[in-house]
Amino acid sequence: MVGIRKVQHRKFITVLVVLALITAGLAAWWYIESKRDDILVLATTTSTYDSGLLDEIVPDFEETYGVRVKTIAMGTGQALELGRNGDADVILVHAPEREEEFVEEGYGKYRYEVMYNEFVLVGPEDDPAGVRGSQDVSEAFNRLYENRGSITFCSRGDDSGTHIKEIELWEDAGFDHDEIDSQAHSHWYKSLGQGMGDTLRTANELDGYALTDEATYISLKEEVSGLDIHFSGDQELFNQYGVIPVCENMNPNVNNELGEEFASWIVSEEVQDMIDNYIIDGEKIFTANAQI
Amino acid sequence: MASDLLHVTVLSIFVSVSATLLASAMAVPLGTVMGLHKFRGREVVKTFTYTLYGFPPVVAGLLIYLLLSQRGPLGSLNLLFTPAAMILAQMVLVFPIITGLTMSSVSQVAGEVKETAMTLGADRWQTAKTVLNEARIGVISAIMVGFGRAIAEVGAVLMVGGNIRWHTRVLTTAIVLETRRGNFEYALVLGAVLLTVALIVFFVLKRYQDKGVKI
Structure with a gap:
């Protein structure tokens, strides 16, 4: 009985020592790390x-x-x-x-x-809002708004650089972005709160429009093949x-x-x-x- | 890519195993004591512990971030964006789960085993060990659930680790990154690796569950 108890104690101590070593190792590691x-x-x-x-x-x-x-x-x-x-x-x-x-x-x-790089406005291949051929980006956004009954717009909605740019573009086109944002219940303006890739994929699924940086669109082109670039090249779209x-x-x-x-x-x-x-x-x- | 994968996998195992071990070292004794003894406010403590099962990882991450930020109370430790911060965040998430589940399984066997052991002349320390051994299936399940939560968690480690390549990138944060980059196949590979890691860990733990741990 005494022998077994000794063995049991030894095992218990081993476990404690291992845990102590892990803790000590971690402590030493971040100490060295923090001094760099x-x-x-x-x-x-x-x-x-x-x-x-x-x-x-x-x-x-x-x-x-x-x-x-x-x-x-x-x-x-x-x-x-x-x-x-x-x-x-x-x-x-x-x-x-x-x-x-x-x-x-x-x-x-x-x-x-x-x-x-450049921001571009992408949307479903057949361009239901007729954004293509707009004189400038303000006109493009106006066309989006006019056709809000029949289209979807996917916004990053995450306070990212792209989202900030999008807000700016709505304001420059003469809209109150807060008001558009609060029209969420109208189902055309979707504030996703997601990254660029996810936003593009969502737009692709929903046949929606989205403002995206060209780099992300190019790198995801094959996955979001339902989306085409409908407006680009305006000075305002420089990123x-x-x-x-x-x-x-x-x-x-x-x-x-x-x-x-x-x-x-x-x-x-x-x-x-x-x-x-x-x-x-x-x-x-x-x-x-x-x-x- | 292969060395990336290896690094990410090893770090994942290291962070989650450390977090689970360190949390267990505190949570199992605490859960055992809480399961064995009746004290005032026990039900309140229980309910509170159960509530923390649902602690949102991102909130845990945010709290640890605010704690470890240069502007936070522990900023001078320079722990932010290191694996240590990730271990800490996972411990916060795992600790209540292991405590609560240990408590449940201990109190389930406590009554009978406690009396028998005491009748046979066992002291408090021996009684606790006997009860813990009887409750081991539940206790080891508690550790398994804890590890499962730790290794699969993404919000907290992303926040306090920063998903830095070669430093704090683990399997889950790498999956988020690769998905965002559109590399779905690689993301799936990472997911499979994560499941394999879990399989190995659970296999080892299950053996202890079946055979019992002698401590």
Whole structure:
């Protein structure tokens, strides 16, 4: 009996020791991790990340500067919020007005323009709203509204850069976006609260229209084959990306030095060329336009 | 792609196993004590624990984010966007489940076994062990359910881990990413890998369930 109890106790102690070791290992690991100053946290948008561009160019930065980059892909709103909280060191998003606000509030040091792609208006092949041939994007949105009885419009509805742009376009076309949004019960305007890919897939299923960045549409073309581009090319539809190093004044833990190095790196001639040469399925995705 | 897959799988197992083990280390003793003893407010505690079964992962993620953010009370620990943060978030989700289910299965066998053991001259420690061994099917099921919740969970680890390649990307967040990118086939492969991992873990746990754990 005594012998068995000893064995049982030993097993119990072994379990405890293993658990203690796991805990100690974790503690040691994050302690070492937290002391590193060679890690850059980059907050960016899902559309940028999903295009695969960052996987292509970021290793160059890591090699050149001997650092590691942690890339976090979220909505523009969330990415900026990470910056405000000091949880990101540099931000790469596409909502110029919000970005300028961010810098003015003192959270960002400065903003460089990096590149652009285009927003396009996609919809069912037969274009029931007759958007094709509109003079400008305002007319296109007016045609959508006029035909609201017979069409569906799928909005991101997630405070992303694309959603912010869509709101702007409705307002510029002379509508009150809040009012359109509150017409949800009329079933034509659907606020999805989803990412770009999901929104396109939904629009495809519902035979609806959607505003999308061209890059995502190109990469999903085969899956959303029921959708065609019906309007593009208006100056208003430029989708400008900017880079902002987060200011260390608000949060001393921000790695501002690396953030600034990243900003200078991404607008350098060499990296701008890499952006211009990034091609998916034979189509160019982004056009670099930093003013160096 | 293959090394990506391996890394993501290993991290998934590491995070969820750690979270389940650490949560179990606290939840099983706590559940046993709560199942064995009647105390004031026990029913209230029970109901509260059961309610937490339905704790939304995204809310758990949000709370841990606010806690670990540079602006949060534990910001100086620099835990955000590390696997440690993901383990913490999963522990929060798993802890009430293991506690509650342990409590239920212990209290089911408690009455009879407790009396028999005490009649045979067992002390409190031995009684607790005997009861726990009798209740092992339920207790190990509790750990299984906990692990199942942990490994399949996506909202919380996405929020506090950030789905960072080579750092905090696990099977579930990779599935979200690949689906968003339109790589449905690869997303399905990841799903199959996740199920295989669960199968192996549950197979091991089931053996303990059948044969009993001697501690």
